[in-house]
Amino acid sequence: MKLAGRHAVVTGGGSGIGATIARALAAEGAALTLIGRRRDALEQVAATLPGATVAPADITSRAEIDAAFAVARKANGPISILVNNAGAAPSAPFAKVTAEGWRSAMAVNLDALFDCCQSALPDLLAAEAGRIVTIASTAGLKGYAYTAPYVASKHGAIGLMRALAVELAKTGVTANAVCPGFTETDIVADAIANIRAKTGRSDEEARAELAKFNPQKRLIAPEEVASAVVWLCLPENRSITGQAIAVAGGEVM
Structure with a gap:
């Protein structure tokens, strides 16, 4: 129970990788707040995690993020772990990508990271071991055809973690990305x-x-991704920051 007494917020926590990460963090003793658009999905996951809080929100809205984080703090205290998991993966030939489609991908996969990290930052800085872990993708380390907005946004996500890692290096906060292959x-x-x-x-x-x-x-199994996230969140791993860790079976980047 190495994360006992710590409060983790997981975006996109109602399904898939996010739900698996939430369960893995809870198994190490963390208190959980699950954020996502669908209350019913969040509540189904929370029902398997005693004491977990749900805070429905559209992460493309800063106002909704701030409100959800306020709910999280009221229920579980200051945020010490932020897992940016929510994302979208649109697919289309580049010539057919619309400006609206491009902006939509950026809003979910990149802009929301800025808002979530900034909103949680005061808590993270005050924590004994603040942790930011962003679920990026191998698409943030290389290119794939027919997914230009996704690839670009995930490269941006990794870049943001690297920038925060350097800026926050003298604090107790680390910032890393986990990059799964097809999961x-x-x-x-x-x-x-x-x-x-x-x-x-x-x-x-x-x-x-x-x-x-x-x-x-x-x-890749979601549990493999969750294991990497938990490892990065452990208090003793304070020197692991600014990294983009591929969970991809040896795929060459």
């Missing part, structure tokens, strides 16, 4: 469905198309 989530399920619809391939063939990027020839 067993609803987003990947949607990608598989998209491949199937556009190419006529079977689900198995579509999954293999995504798994081929991983030298281990498999999709």
